Every structure is written in C-alpha cells, then in structure tokens.
Amino acid sequence: MYLDVDRFKLFNDSLGHLAGDEVLCEVARRLQACVREPDVVARLSGDEFAVLLEHSPLPQTACKVATRIQAALQAPMQVGGRELQASASIGIALGDRRHANTDAVLHDADVALYRAKAAGRQRFVLFDESLHRNAMDVLDLEHQLRAALANEEFEPHFQPIVGLADGAFVGYEALVRWRHPARGLLAPGEFLPVAEECGLLEAIDWQLYRAALRDAAPLLRGGGYLTINVSPRHFQDETFDQRLLALATDTGFDPRRLRVEVTEGTLLGDPDAVARLLGRLREAGVDAALDDFGTGYSSLGHVHRFPLRMIKIDRSFVAPLGSDVADRSSAIVSAILALAQSLALEVVAEGVENEAQRQALLAMGCTQAQGYYFSRPQPAAQWVARG
Numbered sequence: 001m002y003l004d005v006d007r008f009k010l011f012n013d014s015l016g017h018l019a020g021d022e023v024l025c026e027v028a029r030r031l032q033a034c035v036r037e038p039d040v041v042a043r044l045s046g047d048e049f050a051v052l053l054e055h056s057p058l059p060q061t062a063c064k065v066a067t068r069i070q071a072a073l074q075a076p077m078q079v080g081g082r083e084l085q086a087s088a089s090i091g092i093a094l095g096d097r098r099h100a101n102t103d104a105v106l107h108d109a110d111v112a113l114y115r116a117k118a119a120g121r122q123r124f125v126l127f128d129e130s131l132h133r134n135a136m137d138v139l140d141l142e143h144q145l146r147a148a149l150a151n152e153e154f155e156p157h158f159q160p161i162v163g164l165a166d167g168a169f170v171g172y173e174a175l176v177r178w179r180h181p182a183r184g185l186l187a188p189g190e191f192l193p194v195a196e197e198c199g200l201l202e203a204i205d206w207q208l209y210r211a212a213l214r215d216a217a218p219l220l221r222g223g224g225y226l227t228i229n230v231s232p233r234h235f236q237d238e239t240f241d242q243r244l245l246a247l248a249t250d251t252g253f254d255p256r257r258l259r260v261e262v263t264e265g266t267l268l269g270d271p272d273a274v275a276r277l278l279g280r281l282r283e284a285g286v287d288a289a290l291d292d293f294g295t296g297y298s299s300l301g302h303v304h305r306f307p308l309r310m311i312k313i314d315r316s317f318v319a320p321l322g323s324d325v326a327d328r329s330s331a332i333v334s335a336i337l338a339l340a341q342s343l344a345l346e347v348v349a350e351g352v353e354n355e356a357q358r359q360a361l362l363a364m365g366c367t368q369a370q371g372y373y374f375s376r377p378q379p380a381a382q383w384v385a386r387g
Helices: 009-017 017-033 059-074 100-119 131-149 191-197 201-220 232-235 240-251 265-268 271-283 297-307 325-344 355-364 378-387
Strands: 002-005 041-045 048-052 077-079 082-084 088-092 122-127 155-162 170-178 184-185 223-227 257-263 287-293 310-313 348-349
Touching: 002 017, 002 100, 009 017, 017 041, 017 048, 017 059, 017 077, 059 088, 059 122, 082 240, 088 100, 088 257, 100 122, 131 170, 131 191, 155 201, 155 378, 170 201, 170 325, 191 201, 201 223, 201 232, 201 240, 201 378, 223 287, 232 265, 232 271, 240 257, 257 271, 265 287, 271 287, 310 325, 325 348, 325 355
Parallel strands: 088 122, 170 223, 223 257, 257 287, 287 310, 310 348
Antiparallel strands: 002 048, 002 088, 041 048, 077 082, 155 170, 170 184
16 A cells, blocks of 8 residues: 655645654554554655555455545644644555566555545545556656657647627637647647646647747737736746747747736736736736636635736636526626726636627627637638638
8 A cells, every 4th residue: 555645745834844754653653553463554755655464465455444544544633732634645556466576566556546646635546457557648648748849749729819799800819739640639638637747738838839929920910919828837937928028039929919818726826926927028018818717716806916908707607698597697797897897907708609698798798709609729820711
C-alpha cells in the first residue's frame, strides 16, 4: 500500500516544519496500530508511507486495512496547540508473478495512489490492468506532446465574437487545437490535462500565442480584436508581459488589438502579481477580459480591483435563456449587464447556441456574443477565404 497524507503541505506552511514533523509522527503511530505483527510500515519520503501486508493475497484484506487506516487518521490530533484532522489517499497493489521485484509493486501502488488523489483524495484505489494501461497511455501521450512541440503541431482556431444587432464579427478568440499526425485534429480536453501534469502547458501556450498573433493579422484588417487565454502559471512569471509584448513586436501584431482572458481562479492565485502584470499590459495597450464571469466566489471584487476591459458571461447563465426556466438566469444576466454598464465594461455572452438565446440577450441590452450558433472555431485561412 502506498499512502500520501492529504494537504500535508498546508500543515507545513501554516504551522511550520516542526508541527509538520509532529503530524508525520502521529500518522506513523496510527498506521502502526492498524496493521498486524508481521506487517511493515515505512516512511518513504516527505509525507509518503508504504505499508507491506504479509500473507494477504486477497484484495478484500487490503481494502479492509485501508478503510481502517482512513478511519484512524480522521480522529482529531493535537499539533502545535491546534486540533487537526488528517486524511490520506491510498494506492493498493497486490504482488504477483508479473512483478519482477518490490520496485515494480511499489510502482503499481503509486499509479493507484495517483488515481486516488485525482478522484478527490481521502480514498483508496486498487491497482488493476486498466490503471496500468492508462498510465502507459499518459506516458505515451507525454512523449507525443514533446514531439508535437518540436514539430509545431499546435495551431490556433478562431471563434468569432459577433455583434448581436447585425451579426458582424467584432473579434475572435484563439483556441488551441492539436493537428495530430495519426489521430487528426484534437480538442484541448484530449491533451491539455496531461500537458499540465507533465509541465508542458506553458510551452504549448507560447507556441499557440505566436501562431495566433501571426495568423490573426489578416482577420483584423478591418478592425476588431483578438483574445487569448492565459493560464495562472504565466502570472507567476514577472516577465510575462515583456515576453508577450516582444512576441507581438516579432510577429508584427498591434498590441492594441490584443486582449488576454483570465479566469477568476487566476485572479485569486496571486492577486497582487496579477494586478501588476495586467496593469503593465494595459499601459502597453493590451486589455484584459474576465472569463466565465459569475461562476466564482467574489466576482464583484474582481471587477473592482483589476484593470478589466471586458467581462464574459458564463455559458451556464446563457443556456436557459429563451426557455421556460429562464427567470433566474435572466435576472442574473440583467444584473451583470447593468453592472458592466455602470463601470463602462464591455460584455460578451458565451455559449449562444440558438436564436431564442440571441433574441433574449439582445432584448436585455447585450451587444456581443459568441457560440456555436454563430460558428464553431475555424483556422484563420477559412475565415479569410470567406471574406
């Protein structure tokens, strides 16, 4: 069994390393109390422990011990003058003939532990062949992602933002796609989670930004703007604004036509750093848009604190419009529009999929929208060909 103490970094950061050591010692004592005499409990590193169950060939036995461990850890513990409640994620692997050595068993347990943490922590997962295949698929995909970066296989597709009154294109959002050599065109959900996990997301973003600024120039000859999505990690880099502006210069893109989209989660990560970077970008002509507005915990505070030009109404509020259950969504959208008007902010409604939604938004005074009703994302060449 491979065990990881949930939220241990929080204990360490908030109470100090001595308190963190106390937590680990108490966890070790409780683990030892949950197993039999021949079984072994060992701390591997940091907050990771291994439990070796002797003579336990049945998965039911290991699952019972895992349940016992989780129950034992949930009892409050006194650490650093505070009452804490720990929990653990556990991966379980049964040793058999296919394991050449103990490292192979630990590897399988580690794979199961990763799945347990991904499923929400404070749970255990039993390793099976499907987990092994998934793990191998992830490794294979990581290799393919690195090759895709080297071969510049990531490309922007542009979804138009339209004026609701006349349907004219007023801007575009650049969205990443992977032109996979064997599987064809892949949507972000098929590769971005793995890219983030293996540390390739920023490199993919920069490849996308360069291609988007290069390809969007002919789309904006008659006016309009381009939005790009910026993930939280970029705001951990104090030179992000300089790199983006240098990229605009290198591609010949007018920064005054560029807008960066951020989510409320991004703003919450390091508000001071985000405010500084967005402020410097605004001074250079690059405006900011708040994506998925209304889904976070403090939307009004974000609008007040950060230098925003635009807010984008989340599709969850747009979807019910024009239907029999639209009252609450209509009230929320109307309130957002009134707030935006009072603060001189532009508003884009996301996820418009039918004429009824378009008409409802237009009646409420919304002027811009995007969604499949108007168009799916397409390569720049297709928009240029349509004139």
